[in-house]
Amino acid sequence: MADAQPGDHDIVFVGHVDLGGVFRGKGVVGREWPHRCRWGVGWPPANLMLTPFGVLAPNAFGSRGDMFVVPDPATLVAVPAIGDAPPLRLALGHLRSADGAAWECCPRAYLEGVLADLEAEAGLRLKGAFEHEFLFSGLEAQPGDAFSLGAFRRFSAFAADLVRALDGAGITAETVIAEYAPQQIEVPVAPVTGLAIADQAAVFREVVRWVANGYGCVASFTPIAEAGGVGSGAHLHFSLLDRQGGPAAYDAASPTGLSAVAASFLAGVRRRLPDIVAVTAPTVVSYERLQPHRWSAAYNTMAVRDREAALRICPVRPGTDRPEAEQFNMEFRATDGSANPHLVLGIMAAAGLEGIRDRLPPDLPFEGDPEDFHPDALERLGIERLPTSLEDALARFDQWGRALVPPGLADAFVAMKSAEIASLEGADDGEVVARYRAVF
DSSP: OOOOOOOTTOEEEEEEEOTTSOEEEEEEEGGGHHHHHHHOEEEOGGGGGBOTTSOBOOOSOTTOOOEEEEEOGGGOEEEOOBTTBOOEEEEEEEEEOTTSOBOTTOHHHHHHHHHHHHHHHHOOEEEEEEEEEEEETTSOOOTTOTTOHHHHHHHHHHHHHHHHHHHHTTOOBOOOEEOSSTTEEEEEBOOEETHHHHHHHHHHHHHHHHHHHHTTOOEEOOSBSSTTOOBOOEEEEEEEEOTTSOBOSBOTTSSSSBOHHHHHHHHHHHHHHHHHHHHHSOSTTHHHHSOTTSSSOOBOOEEESOTTSSEEEOOOOTTSSSOHHHHOOEEEOSOOTTSOHHHHHHHHHHHHHHHHHTTOOOOOOOOSOGGGSOHHHHHHHTOOBOOSSHHHHHHHHHHTGGGGSOHHHHHHHHHHHHHHHHHTTTOOHHHHHHHHHHHO
C-alpha cells in the first residue's frame, strides 16, 4: 500500500471490513494520526453485530465494553482527487481490547493468525489476488455488450480514472473487461502476499465505489443484479510460496501440476467447502449465483481449466519469460463481493492447512457435469452439491465449519447472519435483490 502521511487537516477513514462485508470505522483528523496508530479509535463490541442492512442482531455485548480499531500504518492509502471524486485516505486496522490484545472476533487478526500457523507448521505463505466483478450504473446496458469494444468505449473514461486511483492506492490493475452481464465490469489485479491479499481486496472495493461516486454513479459488488440474472463473483487466485519466497505449488511431473503439499492443501479446501461456504458466499442472494450451468460453483469439485468447478487449476503458458512454476495458480470460485475478504482467505487457508495436517492424498480432477452423475457415483467421489440457501449453509457452518474459527467469532457470525436472514422475511425476490445491490 502507498504510504502518504496525512497533513494536520486531512481526514483518514480508519476502519475494518465487518462480518457483514461492510467497511465501517471512523474518520481520524490528520494531526491525531500518530496517536491513533498507537491507541486506535473507540469501537463498541456490539457494532460487530450490525447486519449489512444496519440492523443490530441480538447479542451478548449490549451497551457494555469497549474495543479499539487500531490502524495498521502499512495499509494507509492516499488516492488523489480524480474528476469529481475528492481525495480519499483510508487505513485498515485490527479490533483490539484496551490492553492491546487482538480481539478473537477480529476478522483481520483471525487471518493473520491462520497465515502464521500455515508458515510455522508447513513453511508456506500465500500469494494471490481477488478477481473482482462489479456493476457500474454509468454503463448503459445494450444488447451484445459482453466483452465488446463498444461497451469498453462507453466506460473508458471511468476505467482510466479508476486505474489511476488504484495506482494511488498501491494496487496494480492488470486488465479491464466489459463482462458478460449488463453493466458488469471485471478488473483483475496483480497478486500480493499474505495479509495484503485481503487488505488489497477491501481497499479495491472502496476505491471503485469512490471513483464511481465521483461520476455521479454507483458501483455495486452484489452477487446478483436481478432475480434470475447473471452473477458477479470475486474469484480468489492463489498460489503457495516457501519461506524463501520461491514457488511451492507446482510440480511439472504431477498430472495436475500440483506439488504434493499443494494437492493436500487443495484437498482440504475441497473437503471443507460445504462447511465454509456460508462465510465465502454469505448473503441470501449468493445462492442465486451458485447454480449449475452458470459458470459458477454449484458442487465442491476440483478440476483443471473448468469454470464450473469450485476449485480450478489454471493454465500456464510454456515458453514465456516467466517460469511455469511462477505462473502456476489455483482459483477458488465459490465467493463473491459481499464477503469479508479476510474471513474468506482465513477460512480457506485454515481448511487447506487442515488438509496438510491430515496428509490428504491428491484429489483426482473431476471431469464432466455433476448433474449427469447418479448421486451414488458422486458420493463415491466425495462430490456433493453445495448448500442451496444461506440458511442451509449457515446450519452446516454452525455444525462443522465453526471448528476452523475461534468460538467467539463463530458465535458472532452465526447470530449476525441469522438476523440478516430474519430481516428479509416477507420480502419478495425483487426486493431482496434490490436491497443487497444498494448495500454492496
